[in-house]
Amino acid sequence: MGKYSLENYERYKTVRCRPSEIKEAIQGCGINEFQTVCVHLGEEPVLASSTLLKVIVRYDELADIERTESGLRRLAARYYRDPRVVGVALASAGGTASKRRLWEAAAEAFSPKRYYVSVFDAEQLDCALKRGFMKGLYVWVDEDVLHTCEAFAQNNAQQLYKQMPVLVSVPSGRQKLAQYAAQWHAAGVEGISVISGWRIALRRLTYPKALTSGGYAPMRFWWTNRGPSFCHEETEVRLRIEKDGRYTDIPINDSPARIRLADRVHNEIVRLPDVEPGVYRLEYGLFTKDGIPLVLANEGRNAAGFYFADNMTIDLTPRPEYRNVWDDFFADGYYPLEDPKQPV
Template sequence: MGKYALEHYSPYETYIIRPLPLPEAPANPGRGQYHLVELKWSELEADRGEYDLTRLKEAIRSVHNPVLQITQTPPSWVKAEAEEGFAHLVRRVISALKKEELIGIIISSENSSKRVWDAYLEAAGDITLFAELKKDALLRYLKEKDCSFGILITCSEANWVDCCEKMAEYRLSDTWEKTPVLLSLEDELPGPNIRRESLRWHAGLSNYPLDIGYDFTIRRVVYPQKVESKGGLPIRFWIVNKGSAPCYQDYQVKLCLESELERQEFVLKIDKKTWKLGDITHNEIISLPVLPEGEYTISAGIFFSDGSPMGLDLEEEMKEGYYRLGKVTICSKTAMDLAHAWEDFYPEGYYPLEDPKVPD
């Protein structure tokens, strides 16, 4: 851009940081390849009322991105009322799990039992349930109940058209906006039609190691060169989700200011509902505490609910979950009250060739 571009207009001096992306997306939980954890009813409840939850937990912990499926193979003690017994098992197993432990659970539809389906729905809570696209009765039931559920698409080069028609028939094209779409590839290698449709379906994970799912990078960050101790730090992020799907895990975006004597972390007030695909902008004025004057390193990172960091698509090396953006000077007084800097100044600017948002 030229020297007179509006990008360069600001009532205060700023740093404009443009991090470089990686050549390929980093590995992260909740994207790429999932692993099916398939357990039988007879394995989890060999004796009536005695549930082997240790086997369940170990099986889930042993793989990356686990998806649980329980088959209705009954134990030897089952003589009658198999549906009711399996429904009890489903409730007991799901109640022992947490959302953070797995991608989700595939709803069993072996006997098309509404009693069993209701057990999944009642016990799931915030755990994602998946319905197989080929199970018409289950899809109709979930649609009638107006339930939120993910989709498991078993697909190949031979049936991809049928899968597209099913997605349209049950109006599932927007499923990805709230819950994941999983691919179960039947071919040894994904063909061109499946690779194309996986992006149209916004698939987030596959049983084959495809590069699908979320992929966050920081395109640009703008913030003042100097800020006041106990003042405001106006910061503008342009983030891009370069991937095929949103991140369905819970996460926080944090900012870190660090000097030789001081370290402060701030949780940004983002609206995750808008963090879908493509360009994402976030502007925020952070209220600073009293800080010693001097030069600070400013870093940003995304952290999952368990505190583990998300790998961002950035060349910069991660340190304690944060990526270094640049430096900022803390001083006793600035020429402008930065805590109210945007009251008379539109923070987005107007960058028709580069920015994802333009003024109304």
């Protein structure tokens, strides 16, 4: 069996880094807890640290739609960059044409804040999805949770969690409703303490034990998102190496627009920077496009938002074969051919 052993299968000796995963709820992974704050035009809302701003337009305000729109825009101008606002929703009565105009106006005025639509509002769901300004689903649960389940079914909202965050507002203290928040893949929950949002962890990273300065490094990543929600942020994976207090980035082309549930792999032959030979600390992190580090469900986060992976040994020995090594070598293809009667 020697010919087909793991050792003979590999084209290069491999570092298999398995970062420790935190399985419990951790703060900072997505929206998590939030608070709905209702506001009428002309009022000043009292914002919580994480607020869904629900703008209530009164029926009489629809009589002068232009003025109401202006009011919306003035309100939006004060809060569209406020980090405490995670999103905005608009509740209004009135005729269809007026409502539609206001919905779009609110979505546009508050952009880039996400515009949330209630799972109960079939008309707005239909309009907002078709016109592309719906960026979040708002789920309000009263004492009758099955009424909310029906709304999901009636309005075909079951799979919207794949496209946008779902915020679930539950009567305070109704902990038994936690199962529904999980069922609906809540990115944030109001009213009860429950795991929401995403929990992304790097589970395994492999690369050759010896690498060349300025050369190619075949790297394979296995990420997991245990959810319950997708990560709807545009993100980018960053790698860097450190030695003697000096950091050097390793360019990598992994920028998922959205991170779904369960597993994700990224396989890339990256180009290492020109650095002095030595043993470096390899660090990884997940960042927003604005450079904000996201909290991962891995241990060992440092102040810059990176996590330690393993050591990386870099020398000056040329290894041109790494550049195309995967053309005829499937690095994850090993499987054992011996069949031990019991685990070794």
